[in-house]
Amino acid sequence: MHTLPKLNYALDALEPYFDRETMAIHYGKHHQTYVDKLNAALVAYPDLAEKPVDDLLRDLAAVPEAIQKAVRNFGGGHANHRFFWSILRPAPAVTGENLPAGNLTTAIDQTFGDFEAFKQTFTTVATGLFGSGWCWLVSDPTDSALKIITTPNQDSPLTLGLVPLLALDLWEHAYYLKYQNRRPEFVEAAWSLYDWEKINSLLK
Numbered sequence: 001m002h003t004l005p006k007l008n009y010a011l012d013a014l015e016p017y018f019d020r021e022t023m024a025i026h027y028g029k030h031h032q033t034y035v036d037k038l039n040a041a042l043v044a045y046p047d048l049a050e051k052p053v054d055d056l057l058r059d060l061a062a063v064p065e066a067i068q069k070a071v072r073n074f075g076g077g078h079a080n081h082r083f084f085w086s087i088l089r090p091a092p093a094v095t096g097e098n099l100p101a102g103n104l105t106t107a108i109d110q111t112f113g114d115f116e117a118f119k120q121t122f123t124t125v126a127t128g129l130f131g132s133g134w135c136w137l138v139s140d141p142t143d144s145a146l147k148i149i150t151t152p153n154q155d156s157p158l159t160l161g162l163v164p165l166l167a168l169d170l171w172e173h174a175y176y177l178k179y180q181n182r183r184p185e186f187v188e189a190a191w192s193l194y195d196w197e198k199i200n201s202l203l204k
């Protein structure tokens with residue numbers, strides 16, 4: 001059985017950028033629902049139910065057609081949210097820019113010029129995404145390049161053979177209570193919450 005992962009921080013720890021009420025509903029209701037629906041889809045497939053959700057998504061074509069859509073949507077929803085929570089951390093008490101470190105800085109500079117250029121490109125792509133989906137910074141194992149991509153709905157970069165490094169949930173449920181239609185403000189707020197040490201550790 002898949003379960004809702006524990007958060008490494010309290011629901012109000014991401015205030016004022018992500019508010020407690022949104023986190024409570026987003027994590028406690030939306031994410032839980034993806035987990036529940038994934039488990040329900042896998043009930044008749046005990047062998048698949050034992051596999052890590054990331055493995056199912058990496059080889060989605062091997063999942064039986066009868067539950068492929070459910071695994072894509074609910075398995076993707078579970079994996080995407082689990083990843084998203086894991087790369088966030090409470091904003092530092094000291095104000096100052098939250099910047100990446102280590103190998104990631106070098107890779108971002110080489111790919112995008114500098115962090116500011118990366119941030120601007122990511123922001124443009126994220127604010128421009130039509131409909132519900134996610135914006136990602138991924139590493140592409142085929143050419144070792146960093147890329148900014150979007151995925152619709154709950155599609156996972158894992159299914160595309162990509163390694164996610166940074167994610168932003170752009171479903172309205174991620175921001176509507178606090179930001180309403182002001183998606184750019186939500187995108188801007190997220191930059192204060194990324195755990196660059198964690199993200200750097202994902203870059204192999």
Ligand code: MN
Nearest residue numbers: 030169171174
């Ligand atoms: Mn979400």
